[in-house]
Amino acid sequence: QVQLVESGGGLVQAGGSLRLSCAASGRTISTKYMGWFRQAPGKEREFVAGISASGGFTHYADSVKGRFTISRDNAKNTVALQMNSLKPEDTAVYYCTAHLGGSVYSSGTYDNWGQGTQVTVSS
DSSP states (O other): OOEEEEEOOEEEETTOOEEEEEEEESSOOTTSOEEEEEEOTTSOOEEEEEEOTTSOOEEEOTTTTTTEEEEEETTTTEEEEEEOSOOGGGOEEEEEEEEOSSOTTOGGGEEOOOOOEEEEEEO
């Protein structure tokens, strides 16, 4: 079982940047597709970005394309999400998770969710 711990969230003004980190322990995540999801109050959890095991393929939600960048360091067992040009609508709890198989855009195909890190963007 892999444990995932997110960090790096906080309060930032619109237009600002944050870098989220996800540290894995217990097992290597180097063979897993990893994803970032987010959930705003009253809304369903939604896909933000994902990265293949090698890091060679990435996927992004349309709402964050061109602003967010996902990366990974398999030697350190970590995944990161660089968030630039943040908007108030990016406010949510952000989760790191490991993909099990199937659609990378569905939260139901992921397991080993972290506890999340709060991102708040003020206007």
